[in-house]
Amino acid sequence: MNIFSGKIKIVALICLAVVSSLAQNNSSPALSAAKPHILVLGTFHMANPGRDVLNMQVDDMLAPRRQAEIEQFVAALEKFHPTKIAVEVEPSNKEFAQRYQDYLAGQYSLRADEVEQIGLRMAKQLGQKQLYPINIMADFPFEAMQAFVQKHHQEQILNDDMVTTQKQLDAWMKILKEGTVGQTLVAINRDEEVREGQAAYMVFARFAGGGEYPGPDVLTAWYGRNARIFANLRNIIDSPDDRVLVIYGSGHEFWLQQNVLQSSDLVLERLSDYVR
Numbered sequence: 001m002n003i004f005s006g007k008i009k010i011v012a013l014i015c016l017a018v019v020s021s022l023a024q025n026n027s028s029p030a031l032s033a034a035k036p037h038i039l040v041l042g043t044f045h046m047a048n049p050g051r052d053v054l055n056m057q058v059d060d061m062l063a064p065r066r067q068a069e070i071e072q073f074v075a076a077l078e079k080f081h082p083t084k085i086a087v088e089v090e091p092s093n094k095e096f097a098q099r100y101q102d103y104l105a106g107q108y109s110l111r112a113d114e115v116e117q118i119g120l121r122m123a124k125q126l127g128q129k130q131l132y133p134i135n136i137m138a139d140f141p142f143e144a145m146q147a148f149v150q151k152h153h154q155e156q157i158l159n160d161d162m163v164t165t166q167k168q169l170d171a172w173m174k175i176l177k178e179g180t181v182g183q184t185l186v187a188i189n190r191d192e193e194v195r196e197g198q199a200a201y202m203v204f205a206r207f208a209g210g211g212e213y214p215g216p217d218v219l220t221a222w223y224g225r226n227a228r229i230f231a232n233l234r235n236i237i238d239s240p241d242d243r244v245l246v247i248y249g250s251g252h253e254f255w256l257q258q259n260v261l262q263s264s265d266l267v268l269e270r271l272s273d274y275v276r
Contacts, residue, residue, distance in 0.1 A: 042250035
């Protein structure tokens with residue numbers, strides 16, 4: 001007869017009770033409370049505005065074929081069930097808010113612009129009363145960096161970096177030409193594409209020396225702009241049940257995603273969860 005068997009059973013029951021108590025404590029509201037979910041959709045500029053150093057040249061997004069593709073993409077993305085849509089527009093732009101109201105009233109036709117083609121279209125279909133502009137502009141000391149590059153004969157490094165970025169854009173343009181808008185956006189939002197885009201920016205850190213930091217200064221300005229955009233994003237979140245779709249130029253995607261990931265009270269979702 002095992003004289004310890006009864007004691008072991010008692011100890012086991014005590015341990016189970018302790019574990020059960022800890023589990024109940026860990027399910028407290030502070031630990032299990034809902035968190036806002038954020039999906040950052042990196043896009044190409046559909047209207048060819050030429051705002052970036054390098055730009056995609058795309059065909060007419062208002063053509064019937066492209067309109068059908070955009071509608072199909074938006075229908076798939078609606079499975080995210082956004083409660084709010086944040087867009088690359090300055091909060092001070094009052095005309096934008098009126099434009100959406102005119103669109104709701106059937107008095108405005110969407111332009112070939114990703115904010116309108118995806119943002120306004122989806123907001124109307126979801127019955128949302130408004131969109132949320134969160135953009136902020138910034139000055140970038142790019143010319144100072146170029147001067148440093150020339151002074152220190154580093155043109156080849158910068159040129160190679162630009163070539164790498166252009167190859168990425170060319171690959172996306174090829175997908176768009178041979179495929180659909182949705183397929184292009186899926187490609188742009190793949191994790192490896194986002195990392196590659198950020199790597200191109202990080203080359204600028206090499207342009208420094210002799211007490212001068214023009215390359216890091218460009219990176220600082222770029223991160224600062226995205227940090228302020230993220231602050232604007234946070235300011236529109238007022239419920240743990242919020243599900244915010246953020247529509248932005250693909251260059252911003254890395255930092256916006258990182259800022260969400262590094263925020264313990266937010267949950268990052270990805271396009272691949274909803275559109276393939």
